[in-house]
Amino acid sequence: MSQQPQPKAPIIRSVSSITFSIGGENPFEKAIRLTVGWMQKLNPAIPTDATDAAAFDVGGGGDHPAKAVKIEHPERRIWSATIDNPDSNLLGRTWVTEITIAEQQGQVHFGTRLLNVTRNADDPYIPSIPGFIREIIKRLPCTADGVALSDLPTYINSSEDFDWFIKLLEHPHRRLPIVVMAEAVTRPPLINLESFSRRVCGAAHVIGISNNQTWRLTRLAGRDLTVFDGALRLYRPGFKLDDADQYAHPLWLSDQGRHGFWSAVPVINRVLSSGVSKGTTDYPRFEAVRQAAADFALKARRVNSSDAEMVRLYEEENIALRQEIESIRSEHNQWLADAEAERSASEAETSELKAENHRYRIQNEMLRRTLVREGSTLEREDLTDLSNFGEWASRNISPNIWFAPKALKSIERNNQYSRPEEIGEAIRLLDEVYAPMRREPDQQSYEEFTERSLNIGITISDCFSRSGDIQRFPEYSVTYHRERLWCDQHLKKGGGTDPRTMFRIYFCWNREKGVIVIGHLPTHLDNNMTN
Incomplete structure (x- = not known):
């Protein structure tokens, strides 16, 4: 008998991962309502009581399967959900959004993760965040790094603004990157800062700095770590004015050519990949919450259920666990494959750059010595100040x-x-x-x-x-x-x-x-x- 071909394992990639805190009155309930409202637009079969944090599991074979679970204790509450959204342009690609909202000791923390699951062609894509994030940040008081989040940039125009910015820049416990674009003076701005801010809402602090304050930044940080004339720099967490590596905080220069959305794509990639690289340890993933909820349910039903009923319940849980393990294994393997491909490409590029740099240095030294031997003198500027x-x-x-x-x-x-x-x-x-x-x-x-x-x-x-x-x-x-x-x-x-x-x-x-x-x-x- 001929063996049937094994189905191709899906390629699972983390696209973005965002966490922040929510304040105000009844933030746990309000965040769930906004999230479920967005999910219901994708899958109208989600029950109406889901907005009150009721658990659900709908669309198991449909286009937008969605699930939600809730765990409630006297000290804390956790609600978690997931929904699939098939790509309308590429067959076999699905965008999976996981959301976890937790409340403990009066503090509410929100986390979301976007996954790309591909079963056919592994076509490239532009990373993004789930659209409902902007709605939550616009309508609820959300914070990260002790700073209010917004879908609009913050502008640094005064000395007070600048002092606040420097304090945030050097904050030892800052989690989010800071994207700073300088006021354009002689050339067009690299990107549309308002549009960019909406695209990375919750994943970065987005700042526009005036030309006057740019000069203050240059005096403090030095020429290699500042930003100027429409250019943009990404300052990663851990930045120190007196001991920062310019290569760890990349700069994108503005020019007279391409600018706008396509100039923003490399920056979006850097911002969202930095959130993914930190992992999701700030909040439990949906499957972890679902498993915990199932464990509580099994313990509660063990008292009144027959042995046969308990066996059936355990079998259902084992099936779910096997599916979860397989999904995690696929995602982990893809992480390893992507990391190895990126490492190989980086090694090749590094070797090429080293060789090119060495060649330029040798040529420069030969040119200098030739000029000296032939009696020519390089123009020398004395250091006087x-x-x-x-x-x-x-x-x-x-x-x-x-x-x-x-x-x-x-x-x-x-x-x-x-x-x-x-x-x-x-x-x-x-x-x-x-x-x-x-x-x-x-x-x-x-x-x-x-x-x-x-x-x-x-x-x-x-x-x-x-x-x-x-x-x-x-x-x-x-x-x-x-x-x-x-x-x-x-x-x-x-x-x-x-x-x-x-x-x-x-x-x-x-x-x-x-x-x-x-x-x-x-x-x-x-x-x-x-x-």
Whole structure:
């Protein structure tokens, strides 16, 4: 006998996951009514008493099967529901929405999760949130991170607005990303901020910042972590002004070309994927609530039911559990497959970028040396004002050196050194000679480095005689490409700690990237000797 082909396992992907708190009068009941009202538009067979949190299970073989369960205790209440919505444009694709609303000790928490279940072609899609989320946030007082949620952006125009924004930006327990778009001055805005805000409602704090306040942000965060002229940046949770990695908080620039909805799609992807990547530990999923409700029901019926009736009930529960396990297994396997595909693609892209970056650096160094040999001189701009060090470095220093945001802020605030041009020459020496020498050591580079060091009057040495000691001084650490590094080397000129007559440059060599990472300058950091 020929074996029948096994049905293809569905591809299950998490699209979005949103959680927030709801306040006001009777928020538990109101949230359920709004949710059920949305579900009834998809499936009119849902009973009318469902708006009062009654359990239901309708449409088992229909287009929009829907279920709801409720658990009630003296201390807490939980209501959870799920509904299927077949895609009207793609056969075999279904959007599954799970909702959980819980009340405990007077606090109401809301969570929803959108799943994409595909049984045929795995066509791409644009992530989204369930439409009823906007209605709940518009009609009920909802909060996340202690901030009122809205389907409209918040605008930062005044000093008071800016102070509030910075406090939220650095909040140590912030869960949601912050999407900030700067006022457009010379080019069109990257996206329509109002439309974007509706699309990520509840998944992010969306902020528009005026041009004047943008300059304040630049002074605080530095050029690498600010946003400007119609551009947009996503600030992930855990952001710190003095120790943030610019690559962890992506920037999208505005231009004269494409803008609007299609420019918003990559940002929507980032925002919603960040919610999914955190998992759903903030609230129980529908199947967990359904199983708990079934357990309570079985315990209640055990007293008065016959053995045969109990066997039937247990068999029904076992069937439901097997179906749940299979669904979870399919979703888990798809997570693994997607993660592996993304990892492979990222590795290939990273290797390509590394090779390209290495080629550009070699070409740049060859060009510099050729110009010197032929008697040409590169236009050199002396460093004369430490308060504008960041701008000078962006014009004069190559990607051989990466400055931590806290380093740029430190030198622009501590600008007392009497001969700033010497700091500029020291930085140029690291850029033009030290970095190439670390990548490809040769006698000529070593001799040039030694001669120029003597002319400037600087030395380079270890910060600590014992390498483990540095970890007792967190000010020596820096975050670079999401990795914590320790600035174990320092370039020195002068003795003592008077910032007018001495300076220090604390750095480390990142072998993988071939880059000098500068974590602090120009003042003296404490160490075992403090000298």
